[in-house]
Amino acid sequence: MTKQSCKSISYVIGDAAHTGSHVLPVNSIRSNGSDMLFTAGRDGALVVLDSDSNLCNHIQLHSDWCNDVVWHSGSTLVSCSSDLSVKWWDFDTNEHGLVGHHEDYVKAMCRVSSGHIVTGGLDKVVNTWDLETRSKLSSIDNTEGEMGSIYSMSSFERMVTFGDNKATISLFDTRSNEIVGRLDGHGDIVKSLVMGSNGQLLSGSSDGTVRLWDLKRLEEVKQYTFDGSIWSLYSDDVNLNKFYTGTSQGTLYETNQDLTKPLGQESSGLLSICKFQDELWSSNMGDSTMKNWNDAAKTKRGAPGLIKSRLLNNRRHVVTLSTDNEVVLWDIVKCRQLQKFGTDRAFEDVINQYQTQEILPTWCQVMIRAGQLFVVIKESNYTNTELYGDDIREYVSSRVNDDTRYTLGKMVLTSIFHRFVEYEMNKDQEIRELRMREIKGNSKLSLLTKFSSHDNTPQSSSLPTPVEESKQSYFDAVADQHHQQSLQADDHAEDAHQLEESGNKRRLKLFSRKKSTISSVSTADDERGMQEDIPEGSLPGSNETSRKPSEYDANSLGTLIVEARQFYQNATTLNSLSTSQWQPPPVEEVPLIDGLPENLHIIVNECINNSSSEVAIYSDELRNLQMTTLENVLPRWLGTYLLKNRCIVKDYSKVGFTIQPDSTSTGLPALAQGVGRLNAYSMLRVKRILAYITDRFEKPTTEMNQGLQAESWLQVLCHGKVLDNRMTLATVRSVIWKQSGDVVLTFRRRQKETKAIL
Template identity: 25%
Template sequence: MSHSYSGGRDGVVCAWDLHLDLKQHANGLSASDSKPKPATSKFRASTQAHTHWVNDIVLASNNTALVSASSDLTVKVWRPSSADTEAHTIGQHADYVKSVASPSWADWVASGGLDRKICLWDLSGKGKSLEIDVSGEDVTEKGSVYALSVGRSILASGGPESIVRLWDPKTGKRVTKFVGHTDNIRAILVSEAGDTVMTASSDQTVKVWSVTAGRCMHTLTMHNDSVWSLFSDHPELAVFYSSDRSGLLVKTDTRGAQDMDEGLSVAIAQEHNGCEVIQRFGKRHLEDVEPEVNTLEAVAPWCSIDTSSGNLTVILEPFNCFDAEMYADELTLEEPVEFREDQRINLGRWILRYLFAKLIDEEIKRDEAYRQQLNEIVEKRQAAARVDPPNSITIPTSSGWQATDSPVTTPKANGINFPMTPGLGIGAATPISHLPGVPENFPTPTSPIGKRSTQLSRPSGEDYFSSGINSVEAGAKPVTTPAAVETPTAKEEAPQLPIEGKAKEKEKDAVKSPGTAFSKKFRMGMSFGSKKSGRSASTSTEKPTVVEEKSDENKSESSSNHEKEFDDNFRGVIQKIQNEYEKQLQENPDKSVETRVTPSLPVDTPVLKLPPGTRVIIQEETSGGSANLYQGTVETVGVDADIIEEKAPMWLGEVLLTNTIPPKDPVKISFVLHPWQDTLPSIATTDGNNRLNANRMLRVKKILAYVAERIDPTYSEDDTDALKPEEYLELYCNEQLLPNTMSLATLRAHIWKGGNDVVLYYKANGRKELPKELPQPPAAEKSSVAHVEDASVGTASQFATAAIVAG
């Protein structure tokens, strides 16, 4: 049975049964034979060997193994006749692998790539046996290997240098080189005896070289385009096939000819249909065709699309995969979900949540098993406490509190004092007003916050929040009553307060109120190493400098005492969660541990049923391209949890297990609002400024609500029976009426189509009578900056709305 093998852009390697009579082919057809029937090929087997183009294949190990080279940087071996149908990686380059070659009798294969290396790999998977550096002698950048061939005792290579080099495959030393081509060498053949080398080049020629003579013997010019491939099964290369970029396939036969130049070259085939037409639109303007194939919505770039492998591949990267959002009311879902008004769905988080749904389920099971072991210890401790109750109750003391001889039983402060005026308590002191808590809840030095802060890598906002908290403390102390400052206990205890004490207490209470935006940023971006030691608020202005110097020393001591290393991968997130459990047990030994694995809920990421066979690939960027770290499917990610924990990045673990995405400032769009033909009052400030900026996802109806607040004296958000602003106001851009649900991003991309500030006009539709002039501008207009918040979403930080910018 005759077989053929192929590999293509889709990364698939296929085996075919050709049903050819090889005996008849070997003996030749007699004159009496009738015209042979055309052979019918049949698909035999295939494997998804690679995730990128297959650049070259070669049969090895007496035709029992097929070795493939790919742009996914790997060299793989596939044995179609074995029970194992998968291709296995036997080698990897630092850049695209362009060529492979192997003697049929050998147990190794040679590969060459754009990393300017030739590597010899063991076919049984034992690794690399030899590496040859083929960097260019004159121009190092041109040392890439595009062609390889192996003879009995030599290895030939070629590339952009236009030089053919011969190597000893046993030692890796160069034997000789041939110079003569003027362009990239694309294919090489070596005769069975190793005394003849044939090369094809992009200079449109095929050259024949003599190894013994060390020079070019013949130059064949039967092609008019770049020659890309060569094939011959003749031991002396007397009969060979060549093909060029135009698709022309030529057979050259030099048998019986006294000189190779007298041989016969015959064109036997040519490929014409390289591309298939999908659809024709005729002679029309591109602007007229665009609405037929593209939707009107504008979405921020959040992924990249790759079709080079023949498959539709969506690539998510951490720097932008969380940038795009869409409104929940625009979704078409199988199961209805009740959303908040104008709620937005983050596309990156939504897709990742259900690509790895099986993995999340597996991690939840493992988390439950881990917590069950910890809670069994807690239950035993609680049972023992119930059996043997204490004879007396003692109020414990802590490092932040000290008992005195005074009959007063109320604990006294240790010098950490906070403002008592109501004004300061609302804006700044609320998140940390709980610090002077009861002794039982005072944090121990085993708090996990110090460790977390030393391990997490946070953006520049970390310093912002650190300085913000310090300023709160600095502003709090001067307003404390003198009696509290002069308390002897405070003076004695302040120097003994651990440097992380305040930070731990703040973190503890911040966890209690995760719903606030401040507490979330506090936990994510807080830098605890810069906190100052507790001291009296009556300290002179010169003393903070001394305290600041001490804080650096205490910072290093705290880090050395409490720092714990976590893996910089998906497993590191699990380690942090488990470390939090252990710290909780140390602080509250009698309290059961509750889960900290908190994936996103269906209200934020509606249920998405992806095909189980959808492939999931985790890649790592290298200097030469993307290297695969993991490859599976939506169905198998749960089974492969251990592999993913080791290979996947930490940011993916934070998204899936804690529903945390990297913080990023929203992108805003500037626009100008004018009344249509001055039929309504202007919203400009007293100095005539009407320039605003808002989140690019802000909808037209929110802009109309902003206008209504300023021109409609009767407008009130609380009046549910009144007309909504979008019911009696309209917004225009470039003389087009804008839909109420259109976003600023879509408006700018498809309606405005310009780079300057978007110019918008508002007008009344007659359903409500509005004044043409206002008696006086609203008080808010006198300010240089005004904000409008989208309260329907629930948090102002989620919707950065409009702001009037003076000047």
């Protein structure tokens, strides 16, 4: 049975990959035993240094803390993360992908002599993976009541030891896939393990002790006591006579033949220790520096990372604070940095300076993960926020109507994936033309067989491809098609919502929200079952290749493609093939955002077992997105919108209000049919209320006879405060009215000395 799941889209603003310096503390330092040093940081990055400690390569592989890394073979590293994933990376070719995932943070890992990878995490599970097939070989449950979370691992040959929060060390034989022994004696979490080749084991615990064990007899041999919790251990002595200990107090100790001495002190706890080229390295919890204890000149200073963010009321700007106390203002629609304020301005002061009084629903979730700014878009919220045309002019070069509302989340998603839509439109055209030739008897090719391959470009060179810049793109064609009617459309005729007057049948349309020529319907109507299963197998072309489509494709865009191709295959007339199954949103309805950064990091996330926990199943930079891989991993809800212009139609909240002449108003006609209770969508602007008022006057004023716009001579007030014409009812209710019941609005002729409330 196909597993049901939910998916979301994330993008990372700022540098998509690190410059070689970690921006958050380094959780793990490892080497290949000869000429390469590897580091994994809380910034989700992996860094490779050569024998002279110079940078060889780096990658932003994870979207959360990278907790451990092991060298597998050649130029291949494997890492585990708090983003729940286990991933591989070839630092020579830069190829990378997903091995698998846990259901909670993956805290520790090791490699056994068979080449298999063993991982353990807070889900209390030990998994064994085959890196060649990207498959899980076995799984062992370490649960004991509420305990059993795994924090440390070490291996020798095919034997693995792992420590947990039960203060227990377990011996796991990967050949028999069984727990063959347990060691008890620690009084707290076992945080670090080192196995020797002589059948002995060193363990460090939060109880402040390091213990030496005989694994053959399953007995404790010696115990060493230190000044704090043991966070890290290292030894390259096969007999474990000499080892190094890092404590939560930041002290580094050397123990040699039972003699222990401190080597130095850091400002915070030591996370990892490693000896490389006869030089001792360590990392600490306080910053992203990697210290060389033998040669200070080789110490690697880290860069600052983000630690705090605040999304402002306009739902477009975010203020962040970094580890070096620098405050920065970002635009999450442009995906760019707007202004740096240095370290002299306080985080809250900048927020207060740039905060607006707008009241808008949220269309995304903004968070700091791995020291970077993440924007997460889900099906449940991407249609929430609408902006008027005059608010989006800075983002688009196409023509927009100031009084039309545009959905911000749709604009962002369409702009990120517009090349993918062009690719699918061109591919769809080729498929329909091929089917037409079949119907005409010019070809006996099987449609579904021919297009089961996963080439990233259409097979026929006679048709346009998404990368041929000399040919008109789909979006340009749509823009040309709708341009004239867009220019000539009357504002009121295009209104999508109405201002309703209680007890009165007369209505004036006030919202200027353009309707698509393609009706938007609930995705529930479109969630039909697949008529044909997508073949199982790895995802060709993907850089996250371990998972089979059968595990998650029921919720993927690929099911829409199968349904469309099945429709074409079943078609028996040329007329039924003349129209594409794809009808993307037109540019006049969803303008493209100009100049998104090509290195913008795009991530596709999937929930695990319908829980709130997510794992990244695909990630790449905007310029490198793989089209056929996206077919398999993008969520169905996104495909339904991008390719069919269908989404969940939401019933936006309304605001009840009344309109009456202000007590200072003179010389204005009375309102026809008196004053009634009105009800309008919360995004209605004061400007449109002015139009409603003039429409209801019993007779025209001098200004109306002169053809003047209402906003040039009339003004609306609430609680005696003049309202800005761009203010919405939602803002008026929350910022000015501030009480229950219908909002009371008054109007009068504009007074020059009066300043409007913004």
